[in-house]
Amino acid sequence: MKIALKINAEASTxxxxxxxPLLWLIRDEAKLKGTKFGCGKGICGACSVHVNGELVRxxxxxAHMAHGKEVTTIEGLSKDQxxxxxxxxxxxxxxxxxxxxxxxxxxxxxxxxxxxxKNPTEDDIKNSISNICRCGTYPRIIKAILLAAQTIKHxxxx
Numbered sequence: 001m002k003i004a005l006k007i008n009a010e011a012s013t014x015x016x017x018x019x020x021p022l023l024w025l026i027r028d029e030a031k032l033k034g035t036k037f038g039c040g041k042g043i044c045g046a047c048s049v050h051v052n053g054e055l056v057r058x059x060x061x062x063a064h065m066a067h068g069k070e071v072t073t074i075e076g077l078s079k080d081q082x083x084x085x086x087x088x089x090x091x092x093x094x095x096x097x098x099x100x101x102x103x104x105x106x107x108x109x110x111x112x113x114x115x116x117x118k119n120p121t122e123d124d125i126k127n128s129i130s131n132i133c134r135c136g137t138y139p140r141i142i143k144a145i146l147l148a149a150q151t152i153k154h155x156x157x158x
Contacts, residue, residue: 001015001016001017001018001064002014002015003015003016003018003025003063003064003066003067004067004068005066005067005068005069005070005071006069006070006071007026007030007032007071007072007073007076008032008071008072008073008075008076009070009076009079012030014029014030014063016029016063017063018062018063018064019062019063019064020062020063021058021059021060021061021062021063022049022051022056022058022061022062022063022065022066022071023035023037023047023058023059023061024063025063025066026049026058026071026073032073032075034073034074034075034104035047035048035049035058035073035074035104035105036101036102036104036105037059038059038101038102038105038132039059039132040059041059041060042057042059042060043132044102044105044131044132045057045102045105045106045109045129045130045131045132046101046102046104046105046131046132047059047105048104048105048106048108048109048112048131049071049072049073049074049108050071050072050108050111050112051065051066051069051070051071052069052070053070053072053115054112055108055109055112072108073104073108074104074105074107074108077107077108077111085107085111086114086148086151086152086155087107087110087111087114087144087145087148088107089148089151090144090145090147090148090151091103091107091144093144093147094140094143094144094147095140096137096140096141096143096144097137098133098135098136098137099134099135101134102131102132102133102134102135103133105131106129106131106133106141109129109130109131110129110141110144110145110148113125113128113129113145114145114148114149114152117149118149118152118153119149119153120145120146120149122142122146125141125142125145125146126142129141129145
């Protein structure tokens with residue numbers, strides 16, 4: 001089946017099994033390696049991307065469902081190629097990653113979360129983001145999300 005979609009604002013068409021997980025279309029066909037395979041069951045969130053602005057676990061999302069839609073991966077999170085997304089910048093400032101494997105999915109989840117909650121509390125973050133980090137960098141993740149929220153508020157960024 002031909003699957004036509006936009007990945008990071010670039011129109012693309014792929015010949016692919018319609019039931020192939022979107023994760024493999026992104027990694028193997030589009031050659032974008034930032035989105036990671038974690039558990040394959042939609043639990044860990046390492047594969048998180050945005051489809052039409054909504055957070056999805058791409059390991060469970062069939063490629064045919066992305067036909068005609070806009071997919072954003074960690075590589076396209078920033079709309080400005082000369083500037084990191086506010087979440088990416090906060091991740092660097094707080095030095096969140098340890099091994100870093102799960103971090104692209106966490107950043108995608110954080111960006112989605114901050115679109116919906118511009119003034120989060122620590123409890124809001126803990127109750128809303130269900131990604132898993134085996135290294136246990138949760139305190140730094142929370143700190144980075146709070147920093148990104150403050151930056152958004154002060155710079156009026158979306």
